[in-house]
Amino acid sequence: MRSFTHINARTLDEAIELLRKYRGRAVLNAGGTDLLSALKGEYLSRYPETVINLKSISGLDYVSEDGGLLRIGALAKLSDIVRSPLVSSGYRVLAEAARSVASPQIRNAATIGGNLCQDIRCWYYRYPRHIGGPVQCARKGSGPCLAVRGDNRYHAIMNSRKCFAVCPSDTAVALAVLDAQVHVSGPEGDRAIAVTDFFGPLANALRSNEIVRKIEVPKVSVSAVQTFLKFTVREPIDFAVVSVASVITREEGVCTDARIALGAVAPGPVRASKAEEMLKGERIDEEMAAQAAEQALAGARPLSKNAYKIEIAKTLVKRAILR
Amino acid sequence: MEKRKSVRPVAFLKKGEDTVVRTQKLTRKKARATERISLTVNGKIHEMEVGTASHQIDPAHTLAHTLRETLGLTGTKVSCDHGACGSCTVLMDGKAVLSCMTLTIECDGKRITTIEGLSDPETGELDPLQQAFVDHTAFQCGFCTPGMIMSAKALLGENPSPTEEEVKEGLSGNFCRCISNYHVVKAVLAASGKGR
Numbered sequence: 105m106r107s108f109t110h111i112n113a114r115t116l117d118e119a120i121e122l123l124r125k126y127r128g129r130a131v132l133n134a135g136g137t138d139l140l141s142a143l144k145g146e147y148l149s150r151y152p153e154t155v156i157n158l159k160s161i162s163g164l165d166y167v168s169e170d171g172g173l174l175r176i177g178a179l180a181k182l183s184d185i186v187r188s189p190l191v192s193s194g195y196r197v198l199a200e201a202a203r204s205v206a207s208p209q210i211r212n213a214a215t216i217g218g219n220l221c222q223d224i225r226c227w228y229y230r231y232p233r234h235i236g237g238p239v240q241c242a243r244k245g246s247g248p249c250l251a252v253r254g255d256n257r258y259h260a261i262m263n264s265r266k267c268f269a270v271c272p273s274d275t276a277v278a279l280a281v282l283d284a285q286v287h288v289s290g291p292e293g294d295r296a297i298a299v300t301d302f303f304g305p306l307a308n309a310l311r312s313n314e315i316v317r318k319i320e321v322p323k324v325s326v327s328a329v330q331t332f333l334k335f336t337v338r339e340p341i342d343f344a345v346v347s348v349a350s351v352i353t354r355e356e357g358v359c360t361d362a363r364i365a366l367g368a369v370a371p372g373p374v375r376a377s378k379a380e381e382m383l384k385g386e387r388i389d390e391e392m393a394a395q396a397a398e399q400a401l402a403g404a405r406p407l408s409k410n411a412y413k414i415e416i417a418k419t420l421v422k423r424a425i426l427r
Numbered sequence: 428m429e430k431r432k433s434v435r436p437v438a439f440l441k442k443g444e445d446t447v448v449r450t451q452k453l454t455r456k457k458a459r460a461t462e463r464i465s466l467t468v469n470g471k472i473h474e475m476e477v478g479t480a481s482h483q484i485d486p487a488h489t490l491a492h493t494l495r496e497t498l499g500l501t502g503t504k505v506s507c508d509h510g511a512c513g514s515c516t517v518l519m520d521g522k523a524v525l526s527c528m529t530l531t532i533e534c535d536g537k538r539i540t541t542i543e544g545l546s547d548p549e550t551g552e553l554d555p556l557q558q559a560f561v562d563h564t565a566f567q568c569g570f571c572t573p574g575m576i577m578s579a580k581a582l583l584g585e586n587p588s589p590t591e592e593e594v595k596e597g598l599s600g601n602f603c604r605c606i607s608n609y610h611v612v613k614a615v616l617a618a619s620g621k622g623r
Contacts, residue, residue, distance in 0.1 A: 136530060341511055341600060
């Protein structure tokens with residue numbers, strides 16, 4: 105890796121102040137499992153002058169519950185979330201999503217904040233400098249998205265414009281179905297963003313010098329069935345081709361509440377609101393699930409090589425509903 | 428591989444102000460160079476200076492680089508160097524982490540165990556887990572083996588008698604191109620219970 109200077113931030117305010125001082129020439133590091141790849145590949149438009157370590161901030165790695173809310177500090181490791189009895193008992197879909205991320209070693213280092221803020225996996229965007237990159241593209245601010253005319257088998261099938269990469273985060277899909285809020289801090293103070301609004305086609309919703317502080321998840325009804333399904337090419341250490349998270353409550357076979365989120369199909373997790381509405385008040389059977397799956401993917405506009413993702417997504421939605 | 432910052436020769440500097448600027452820069456560099464980190468590797472404490480000189484820890488050095496190039500512990504292997512193969516797995520405070528995706532400068536005060544730290548330092552006797560790998564011929568070319576053993580060590584530390592499924596899950600981040608995986612699972616199961 106090319107050299108950089110390194111600063112251990114002691115508080116969140118100090119980290120925000122450092123970001124402000126370096127004016128885009130500094131990057132934040134939490135678990136490092138995504139950032140180090142970016143630094144080694146040197147594909148970003150600008151190689152950072154400074155890396156600001158966030159792990160040196162104490163008290164940001166909690167997983168706690170109070171007042172009907174699960175609170176997760178941005179520095180909580182994915183392995184801590186998987187192991188937390190609190191998460192696996194009441195927020196199973198999040199535990200399952202966190203457990204599906206990469207490998208045990210990566211989950212021991214990667215944080216939930218980093219998992220939400222990780223960069224996209226597009227192979228044009230990430231093309232390394234030492235083998236002929238970096239490639240310019242819409243996301244880097246110049247030229248078109250190369251995936252549109254190129255190999256787009258893992259790219260978006262809905263809600264994209266300019267950049268067609270998908271959100272690679274698994275925990276984002278679970279958090280979207282749980283109606284979670286991302287709390288961020290910045291020079292102008294704190295604000296909360298719904299997980300579904302946190303992601304956009306060209307970048308996430310963080311304004312300059314803002315940092316994710318914590319995630320808040322409202323309590324889920326104990327009778328709800330929570331499911332996370334992830335389709336990958338190989339099982340461990342792989343990103344989702346398509347993933348589906350669902351929280352479905354039934355009373356005597358009749359659906360009283362349904363929440364479904366699709367992952368790796370768009371720039372962010374997508375709630376299938378119409379399919380959710382369709383299921384409420386209905387008796388869930390094979391046919392109903394198939395109709396809801398059809399509805400969930402009704403807005404899909406595939407690129408040249410990724411129409412197969414629609415079929416995978418429909419199957420996963422159906423399986424999740426029938427679980 | 429590492430690019431060093433080029434130092435502008437003094438002859439290129441103009442007289443007067445610039446020389447002052449240069450001195451200030453040098454002082455600032457010196458002040459930063461006094462930053463030190465301390466790592467405990469296999470029970471031995473290493474105090475290291477942070478800086479860009481060859482004997483120092485560059486902020487851009489990964490833990491894998493420091494272990495292999497600075498401390499000479501070449502048992503830890505680097506294969507993909509992108510967090511996808513598990514060859515560089517070491518234990519940090521008892522947990523398996525990828526040393527290629529960890530910055531050394533961020534390991535201050537941490538306790539690291541590498542493959543070299545498993546055998547008895549006095550007698551040279553192998554760790555029961557290592558012996559199980561030998562007994563079950565759980566390798567072919569052996570390049571992935573240090574990472575496999577360190578992942579298995581972390582697993583057994585947390586769960587001394589894992590099921591076959593748990594062993595597979597615990598080793599899911601380690602790849603072997605010779606398909607030694609089946610023997611590895613047998614070796615780890617054999618070592619469990621025996622290996623602390």
